[in-house]
Amino acid sequence: MNRFSNTIRLLFAAALLFGAASASAVQARSQTAIFAGGCFWSMQHDMEKIPGVTSIVVGYTGGHVDHPTYEQVSTETTGHLESVKLTFDDSKISYAGLVERYWHTIDPTDDRGAFCDKGASYHSAIFVSSPDQRRIAEASKAALQKGPLKGRIVTPIRDATAFWPAEDYHQHYAAKNPIAYQEYRIGCGKDRVLKAIWGPLALK
Numbered sequence: 001m002n003r004f005s006n007t008i009r010l011l012f013a014a015a016l017l018f019g020a021a022s023a024s025a026v027q028a029r030s031q032t033a034i035f036a037g038g039c040f041w042s043m044q045h046d047m048e049k050i051p052g053v054t055s056i057v058v059g060y061t062g063g064h065v066d067h068p069t070y071e072q073v074s075t076e077t078t079g080h081l082e083s084v085k086l087t088f089d090d091s092k093i094s095y096a097g098l099v100e101r102y103w104h105t106i107d108p109t110d111d112r113g114a115f116c117d118k119g120a121s122y123h124s125a126i127f128v129s130s131p132d133q134r135r136i137a138e139a140s141k142a143a144l145q146k147g148p149l150k151g152r153i154v155t156p157i158r159d160a161t162a163f164w165p166a167e168d169y170h171q172h173y174a175a176k177n178p179i180a181y182q183e184y185r186i187g188c189g190k191d192r193v194l195k196a197i198w199g200p201l202a203l204k
Contacts, residue, residue, distance in 0.1 A: 029091045030054070033098055034061060034127035034160055036081035037106040038114020041181060042190060043084045045174040046105045046203045052093030057085045058173075059165040061127060068164055076119050083127070085163050095133055099126065099140045105203045107193055108144070109151030116188035127160040134159075149197070 037043050040058035048056045060068050063080030073080045088098060106114060106124045113122035126141075128134040137157045145153050165171075174181040185191065194202035 029089050031088055031090050031095065032129070033086045033088065033095060033133070034083055034129070034163060035086070035102050036062070036083040036123065036125040036127070037102065038082065038117050038122045038124065039184075039188075040082040040084055040166065040170065041173040042185065042188075043082075043105065044172065045181070047084060047086060047102070049203070050088075050093060050098065050101050052090075053086050053088045053098075055087045057163075057165050058170050059083055059085060059163050060121075061085075061161055061163045062125065062158060066162070066164075070167055070170065073121050076121055080121060080164075081123055081125055082121055082166075083125075083163065085165075096136045096140065099137055101203060102126070103140070103144060104194070104198050104201045106155070107197055108153045108155040109149070111154040115190045115193055124155040126155065126157045127163075128157060129160040 035043065035047070044056045044058050047053060060073050060078075060080035061083045063073070063078040065072060065078040065080070068078050068080050072078050073082070086098070088095075093101075108124060110124070112118045113120075114124060126137045128137055134157060141153055141155065141157065169176075191202070
């Protein structure tokens with residue numbers, strides 16, 4: 001009976017260790033990235049389709065006010081940009097691959113905002129949280145500037161600061177309000193501009 005009990009205990013302990021190791025492996029594969037590229041409804045809509053992206057939260061970052069509201073950010077006085085924070089599985093898509101896909105959701109030469117939305121809160125930016133992310137983002141930007149893209153790339157690469165999730169009604173707005181979102185997107189002309197810039201590489 002004691003031998004049987006000891007065997008059960010050993011098997012149970014092994015299972016716990018295996019579970020902990022598996023959880024650590026999953027955690028190691030899960031990383032985050034923060035991008036700004038105009039209306040965060042569209043950023044979420046476009047980037048959540050990327051294979052390997054497991055979740056996206058829309059919010060505000062880069063400003064000097066804690067817990068900003070949409071109304072505050074809209075005044076263009078808080079310094080925040082409408083942004084998205086992605087969680088992704090780096091065994092399915094690398095950070096470099098994610099940055100490359102990001103470029104195809106924006107016009108990186110627009111220094112006034114994004115598409116029909118103009119103002120500082122709609123500027124594009126890559127917010128990096130480590131030296132490795134900065135190295136990758138800067139290399140990607142340099143390579144893009146040497147490519148066929150017309151105009152100077154104005155999208156900055158900035159150190160990540162506090163990210164404040166936006167109000168609930170902004171989260172997954174396109175999925176919750178498909179008709180209203182499509183009217184906004186068509187009226188804003190985003191797909192037309194992206195097609196002109198990126199052709200078949202444009203994400204939508």
